[in-house]
Amino acid sequence: MSTATFPVVHAGFKDVLSNCYKSNEVDVLKSHFDNASGSGNDKKTILDQAFRDVLLSENVIGNTANVEALITLSIAACRQDICTSTIPVVLMSDVFDTVTLDQCERLFSYVENNVSVWKESWFFAACKNNLLRMCNDLLKRFSRAQNTVFCGRILLFLATFFPFSERSGLNIISEFNLENLTEFDVDANDEVLDSVQSENIQVKIDYNLYTKFWALQDFYRNPNQCYDPSNWKKFSGHIASVLSAFSSFKLEEQRGSVPVAKSNDGIKIEDQPEDLQHFFAKFLTNPKLLALQLSDANFRRSVLVQCLILFQYLTSTVKFKSDSQVLTSSQNEFVKETEAKVYRLLEETPPNGKKFAQTVRHMLKREELWNNWKNEGCKEFKRPEPPADDQSKIPAKKQRRNLGDIIHDATKQNKFYMGNSELTRLWNLCPDNLQACRGEDRNFLPPIDTYLEQPPSKTDPSYEWRALRLLARQSSLFFSLTHAPISEYLENVRKKLNETKSKHKPETENKMDTDNDLMMENPQDGLVEEDSELQSTDPLISDDANIHKIITATEDQMRELCIIIGNDWEKLGAKLGYGTDEIKFFRESNEGQERCRYMLRIWLEDDTNTLADLAYTLEGLKMISAADCVKRILEPADKMEDISE
Numbered sequence: 001m002s003t004a005t006f007p008v009v010h011a012g013f014k015d016v017l018s019n020c021y022k023s024n025e026v027d028v029l030k031s032h033f034d035n036a037s038g039s040g041n042d043k044k045t046i047l048d049q050a051f052r053d054v055l056l057s058e059n060v061i062g063n064t065a066n067v068e069a070l071i072t073l074s075i076a077a078c079r080q081d082i083c084t085s086t087i088p089v090v091l092m093s094d095v096f097d098t099v100t101l102d103q104c105e106r107l108f109s110y111v112e113n114n115v116s117v118w119k120e121s122w123f124f125a126a127c128k129n130n131l132l133r134m135c136n137d138l139l140k141r142f143s144r145a146q147n148t149v150f151c152g153r154i155l156l157f158l159a160t161f162f163p164f165s166e167r168s169g170l171n172i173i174s175e176f177n178l179e180n181l182t183e184f185d186v187d188a189n190d191e192v193l194d195s196v197q198s199e200n201i202q203v204k205i206d207y208n209l210y211t212k213f214w215a216l217q218d219f220y221r222n223p224n225q226c227y228d229p230s231n232w233k234k235f236s237g238h239i240a241s242v243l244s245a246f247s248s249f250k251l252e253e254q255r256g257s258v259p260v261a262k263s264n265d266g267i268k269i270e271d272q273p274e275d276l277q278h279f280f281a282k283f284l285t286n287p288k289l290l291a292l293q294l295s296d297a298n299f300r301r302s303v304l305v306q307c308l309i310l311f312q313y314l315t316s317t318v319k320f321k322s323d324s325q326v327l328t329s330s331q332n333e334f335v336k337e338t339e340a341k342v343y344r345l346l347e348e349t350p351p352n353g354k355k356f357a358q359t360v361r362h363m364l365k366r367e368e369l370w371n372n373w374k375n376e377g378c379k380e381f382k383r384p385e386p387p388a389d390d391q392s393k394i395p396a397k398k399q400r401r402n403l404g405d406i407i408h409d410a411t412k413q414n415k416f417y418m419g420n421s422e423l424t425r426l427w428n429l430c431p432d433n434l435q436a437c438r439g440e441d442r443n444f445l446p447p448i449d450t451y452l453e454q455p456p457s458k459t460d461p462s463y464e465w466r467a468l469r470l471l472a473r474q475s476s477l478f479f480s481l482t483h484a485p486i487s488e489y490l491e492n493v494r495k496k497l498n499e500t501k502s503k504h505k506p507e508t509e510n511k512m513d514t515d516n517d518l519m520m521e522n523p524q525d526g527l528v529e530e531d532s533e534l535q536s537t538d539p540l541i542s543d544d545a546n547i548h549k550i551i552t553a554t555e556d557q558m559r560e561l562c563i564i565i566g567n568d569w570e571k572l573g574a575k576l577g578y579g580t581d582e583i584k585f586f587r588e589s590n591e592g593q594e595r596c597r598y599m600l601r602i603w604l605e606d607d608t609n610t611l612a613d614l615a616y617t618l619e620g621l622k623m624i625s626a627a628d629c630v631k632r633i634l635e636p637a638d639k640m641e642d643i644s645e
Helices: 005-020 026-035 040-055 064-079 087-098 101-113 121-141 148-161 207-221 223-227 229-248 287-294 297-315 329-348 353-375 403-412 421-427 433-437 448-453 461-474 486-521 523-536 555-575 580-589 594-604 611-620 624-644
Strands: 192-198 201-206
Touching (some): 005 026, 005 040, 026 040, 026 064, 087 121, 101 148, 121 148, 201 207, 201 287, 207 287, 223 229, 287 297, 297 353, 403 611, 555 594, 555 624, 580 594
């Protein structure tokens, strides 16, 4: 493209963008791009510059909605391959460099809401470094103390945007920010600065405590100093004095009066909800402020959490520590005791001290897991895959039979198939529901004579009502004419029932004696009755008044069936749903025909498997003789059903 035509093409793109970015008319832009003269790369460069020029115009840069609309159009243009894939992030960087801090916070919501766009393969590889640079520039502009919430939003966005295995944001070699120096008044003297009082205990704040307190920041800045014996002695003395001062001065939860403090947004903290009442102050090192700082719960928590972080680093295994950086047994004991004391102080610090201490303990536990991951070389997170050897151990999924075949087989056996093994079993206890309701085991009413013998209270209306209901159901005496009260009427009925019972009792006893005599004279008749009872316990059929027949096979029948199947038992096992490892187990645990019999016994123990299913499977495998053997086992059961009907 010649130098003369560049301004013309650029002006054309700029005019089109000015007219169509609010309506997101990317098709119009695409058509203009195709009709413009020049090579593709040259036109992309011109369109990129046109986007930046339109963005910096007065009607766009001052309006957040117009800025978002223009960036959205640039994203659509990137997908149409008419501009470079980095232009959306370049536009956002230009905006953040030119607008105020409040506008930056509002516009950053657009960046957060479109994190899925930045993670697309079209943008991620080209834009990740630009996005990281843009976020770092924002962090440099904002104060970590005054704009803590917004800085946290930026860090959370980066954590969401980059994958877990991204190493660019990790402190791989465990370096410390040694430039973070804490300056304080080192000209110490014994003058008492101030005093604070709690529970009738007055704590004096002198320069000795002041210097020890702020000298701890140097150990927090560079924890490796603690491995030196002389520095360890100095550190342990300082931390013991500071914790002693904290223990002597107990903080009480404020009630009623709340200090009027403003958050970063200018809203009074007392007007905010309780879970949002946070004020991030910048702690100063003026000696005269130490007494006030000791009375501040947030200040105390910050110092105590710093101490816990230091203790965790000293006692944990870090890959880049030298061999000499190891605590002795006495030092480890001191750390353990001091750590318990720090947690106790955190629990005593209002508000919600126990909850805060529990949260800190949980976060440090997570930090320990993070440190172990870094020691292992920051391996990429992948879902573990099962070993190849274990694939063969997974039993093959048993093929399901067709529903029509199952219903057909159930109908042949006069059964109902309900689609669920338990429902099928319950429904087939007695297919005739009315007959099941007439069964003796469904009668829960007591006999009328027994109920009248032991009344709870003869004048109880509920007792009289139940007695009349039983009498109407079980005895014709209910219809006798009487004008007496119900209690007297029931008493007369009870006496009549006892008289009738005493009359029939000798006849019943005589009949029983006669039956016993007949049994003694004709013992063969008794054997016949016993034999009929034994027939009801045939291993093929288990019959009951209200229980449907369950068909099984005897040991002899199973042995005959296994002989017919022979060496084809492994093919049958695979068809029944057993895997290679299970068939191998049957082969190694038994010998000869016992392998097949053991396999079939286990298969039939499942309530959903029947001999009819086995016959159907054998027919599918062309084992006709074995299928006929199973059918012969089923035939006596069918005949018994016909006889019982």
